[in-house]
Amino acid sequence: MVMSKLVIPSSLDPTLAPKNCHVALLFTQYTPYRLPNGKQIEITEEYKENYYQNVIKSIEEYAPGFEKLIIGRDMLFPSDLEEQFSLTGGNIFHGALSLDQLYSFRPAISCSNHRTPIHGLYLCGSSTHPGGGVTGMPGFNAATIMLQDWQRKKNSFK
Numbered sequence: 001m002v003m004s005k006l007v008i009p010s011s012l013d014p015t016l017a018p019k020n021c022h023v024a025l026l027f028t029q030y031t032p033y034r035l036p037n038g039k040q041i042e043i044t045e046e047y048k049e050n051y052y053q054n055v056i057k058s059i060e061e062y063a064p065g066f067e068k069l070i071i072g073r074d075m076l077f078p079s080d081l082e083e084q085f086s087l088t089g090g091n092i093f094h095g096a097l098s099l100d101q102l103y104s105f106r107p108a109i110s111c112s113n114h115r116t117p118i119h120g121l122y123l124c125g126s127s128t129h130p131g132g133g134v135t136g137m138p139g140f141n142a143a144t145i146m147l148q149d150w151q152r153k154k155n156s157f158k
Contacts, residue, residue, distance in 0.1 A: 002058045003029040021071075028055060033079050034089060043079045051077075094127030103129050114142040115149075122146050 005027045010017040017023045031051070033041040041047070052075060056067045078090020087094070095107050104113045107127040114122045114129075124142035126132035 002055045004055060004058065005029075006059065024070075026055065026059075031078055032089065033077070043077050048075055048077065051075075092126060093132045094125065097131070106131065114138075114145045 007025045007027075008022050009025065010022040033043055035041065052073070059066050076084070078087075081087045081090035081092065095101060100109070101107060106112070106129045107123070110117060111123055114124060116123060122142045122145065124138040126138065128138045129141060130137050
């Protein structure tokens with residue numbers, strides 16, 4: 001079983017696909033190519049095809065016939081995400097979601113709550129709370145904290 005998330009956005013917006021067709025987006029979790037022991041998996045076309053077949057096999061358990069409906073596909077592996085979008089290790093969350101890096105401690109305690117050790121430098125994006133997912137919240141949170149700091153500084157001169 002491969003941990004994955006399957007979304008069919010054309011079920012809500014039919015303009016995303018031709019008539020009587022759908023677009024399906026599939027996101028699988030934890031597919032590292034650099035292992036903790038330092039070894040690196042070579043991502044070949046054969047590796048990608050095997051991975052694809054394992055994922056489809058998992059989906060077929062819950063949605064029999066799913067594979068027969070696929071007319072095209074595009075896959076991005078962590079190595080592709082790193083190469084094309086500069087995401088280290090292909091991690092869309094810009095770092096581990098470990099206990100010491102959750103909530104206001106993202107991306108690290110020294111840079112928590114969007115502030116950094118460098119005065120006036122704030123962080124936002126997937127590496128900060130609440131993380132990835134294109135919500136805009138990391139930017140909103142960073143801007144809010146920056147404005148609070150600015151207001152506090154402004155008031156200290158009155």
